[in-house]
Amino acid sequence: MPAPRFLQLSDVAEVLNISANQVYALVRRGDIPAVKIGGRGQWRVESSELEKYIERLYTETKQFIDTHPFGEEAEVSGSEDVRS
Template structure:
């Protein structure tokens, strides 16, 4: 059974980005997270991470549709 909440380092590993990039995404509100414990450690709920990934797929698809390749055949 996978844990419900992930450390920022776990999220970084899942997304193949740096820990600092994930921290920035959390602090900017781009990726929902919670602070827990006396030291205020960040945790990202796995479901929120999956929603974030789906949102990024949709944003990327929209960007690709709005920015077609010039000469996709290499002519």
């Protein structure tokens, strides 16, 4: 069976390993595009939009790491400070 096109906020929360309230906040801020469906106005996130959001997070994280190096050098110098 193919993966569903639209996900409930609880499904998105499970994928991202965060609470449904956190997902709702991301939707309300516009970080994750979503639509309201049905008479009760239940939120749904398209699977492809969730994947785009995750890719944006990877890109933003890489850019942050590239501009704020904290790799082995920082760990080594930090450990030397502890020993002295």
